[in-house]
Amino acid sequence: MTANPHETALLGKIASHEARLAILGLGYVGLPLATEFALAGFRVCGIDPDAPRVESVNRGDSYIGDVNSAVLAGVVAKQLLRAATDPAAIGDCDAVIICVPTPLRKTKDPDVSFIVDAVGRVRAHARAGQLVVLESTTYPGTCEELVAPMLAESGLEVGADLFLAFSPERVDPGNKRFTTRNIPKVVGGITEASTRVASALYAQIIERVHPVSSTKAAEMVKLLENTFRSVNIGLINELALICDRMGLDVWEVIEAASTKPFGFMPFYPGPGLGGHCLPIDPIYLSWKAKLLDVEASFIDLAAKVNAAMPRHVVEKIAAALNDEAKPVRGAGILVLGVAYKRDVADVRESPALDIIKHLLARGATVAYSDPHVPRLRYDGLDLAAVEPTPERLAAADCVAIVANHSAFDYAAIVRHARLVLDTRNATKGLAGQARVVKL
Numbered sequence: 001m002t003a004n005p006h007e008t009a010l011l012g013k014i015a016s017h018e019a020r021l022a023i024l025g026l027g028y029v030g031l032p033l034a035t036e037f038a039l040a041g042f043r044v045c046g047i048d049p050d051a052p053r054v055e056s057v058n059r060g061d062s063y064i065g066d067v068n069s070a071v072l073a074g075v076v077a078k079q080l081l082r083a084a085t086d087p088a089a090i091g092d093c094d095a096v097i098i099c100v101p102t103p104l105r106k107t108k109d110p111d112v113s114f115i116v117d118a119v120g121r122v123r124a125h126a127r128a129g130q131l132v133v134l135e136s137t138t139y140p141g142t143c144e145e146l147v148a149p150m151l152a153e154s155g156l157e158v159g160a161d162l163f164l165a166f167s168p169e170r171v172d173p174g175n176k177r178f179t180t181r182n183i184p185k186v187v188g189g190i191t192e193a194s195t196r197v198a199s200a201l202y203a204q205i206i207e208r209v210h211p212v213s214s215t216k217a218a219e220m221v222k223l224l225e226n227t228f229r230s231v232n233i234g235l236i237n238e239l240a241l242i243c244d245r246m247g248l249d250v251w252e253v254i255e256a257a258s259t260k261p262f263g264f265m266p267f268y269p270g271p272g273l274g275g276h277c278l279p280i281d282p283i284y285l286s287w288k289a290k291l292l293d294v295e296a297s298f299i300d301l302a303a304k305v306n307a308a309m310p311r312h313v314v315e316k317i318a319a320a321l322n323d324e325a326k327p328v329r330g331a332g333i334l335v336l337g338v339a340y341k342r343d344v345a346d347v348r349e350s351p352a353l354d355i356i357k358h359l360l361a362r363g364a365t366v367a368y369s370d371p372h373v374p375r376l377r378y379d380g381l382d383l384a385a386v387e388p389t390p391e392r393l394a395a396a397d398c399v400a401i402v403a404n405h406s407a408f409d410y411a412a413i414v415r416h417a418r419l420v421l422d423t424r425n426a427t428k429g430l431a432g433q434a435r436v437v438k439l
């Protein structure tokens with residue numbers, strides 16, 4: 001077999017780190033990736049239509065928790081990383097990585113318009129010998145059915161002149177142990193050559209690359225991972241509701257079941273799913289399955305159970321207040337943690353938003369504390385964070401722990417508050433004057 005000259009040339013540039021990279025989308029996924037490649041000595045251009053983000057990157061000022069500003073400023077100063085709103089730089093690049101959002105439409109169908117927009121920009125500047133990688137989470141078949149045909153309109157042969165691969169992003173914002181470098185990376189190309197060049201590129205910054213046979217398999221890997229989490233969280237949320245009705249502490253049950261050394265993996269209940277992945281990604285899969293006439297029953301059921309949790313939290317608050325002969329109307333509720341999970345600033349799809357809205361609709365007075373979210377301006381809400389001082393904790397009719405940030409002083413919370421609704425088992429083993437009601 002004669003080697004493809006484009007493949008040989010690109011592999012050479014990757015190995016010598018002379019390959020120039022463009023990263024489309026400088027968000028939670030794109031900015032850490034761009035920084036990591038720049039740290040490895042690649043010249044990277046980040047492209048994003050969001051001008052304030054672009055200016056911030058070029059000032060070396062990070063807006064993503066997992067990217068340290070000093071590190072960012074270092075690679076910007078060395079001219080290894082720069083950002084632009086203009087996609088023209090794509091033409092000078094050897095590899096283009098797309099990290100744009102993949103939300104849902106109002107109708108709960110996949111919204112791939114950001115992918116279409118980004119691929120359109122790549123097509124306009126495409127040239128032979130480039131590699132295009134899609135990292136955005138999407139339904140299996142996106143690269144084959146949508147991206148490849150769009151790129152082929154450039155006149156280049158996709159997979160031979162223009163390499164195309166899918167590599168799912170697995171970043172876990174706020175996780176200090178697993179970061180871009182040590183999270184293994186799955187790569188699937190539209191052709192074997194595409195898999196080889198994309199794997200070679202990621203191997204420069206990632207300890208372990210795991211190639212799969214196709215873009216579709218790689219797309220499915222990501223959806224399996226997130227569906228696995230969503231379904232298991234749905235199951236444990238359902239178990240929490242059953243335990244609640246039986247007067248059992250679900251946390252005690254999970255802890256005991258976790259002593260089994262095989263065949264069990266603990267998942268924990270909570271106030272509902274949030275963030276940009278778990279509430280959304282499985283729906284991409286069930287949407288595609290429906291098109292193929294397969295019913296994704298587990299996915300839809302888990303989504304339903306998980307979506308009902310914020311309302312369950314509000315009912316628990318109402319019942320706990322009722323025990324003290326207090327109505328929700330007029331009660332002062334202090335919500336602790338509005339981010340969708342521990343130690344992050346991301347409020348997208350956060351269950352706290354629904355909880356606050358339900359409480360407000362029922363006439364409660366709601367304040368919130370969150371060291372990561374000084375202002376909550378989202379989804380029709382506009383609130384400023386307050387400090388969880390002993391006086392505020394004592395004054396609240398109920399303190400609801402929704403995101404268990406490590407910065408909260410849980411001992412002080414149970415010492416000063418009168419009633420605590422703990423959706424995360426954050427007060428485990430702590431005693432104080434508060435009556436603690438667990439999820």
Ligand SMILES: NC(=O)c1ccc[n+]([C@@H]2O[C@H](COP(=O)([O-])OP(=O)(O)OC[C@H]3O[C@@H](n4cnc5c(N)ncnc54)[C@H](O)[C@@H]3O)[C@@H](O)[C@H]2O)c1
Pocket residue numbers: 024025026027028029030047048049050053099100101102114117118135136137138169170171172173276277
């Ligand atoms: N956030 C996570 O933890 C995470 C983890 C794994 C996978 N993902 C997936 O990765 C993708 C990106 O997620 P994110 O959290 O980084 O999103 P984000 O919203 O933080 O960032 C996306 C960026 O893309 C930019 N953008 C929009 N259209 C563009 C275009 N046409 N060209 C260039 N840039 C464009 C936006 O301005 C924004 O800055 C999504 O598919 C998401 O599901 C996210």
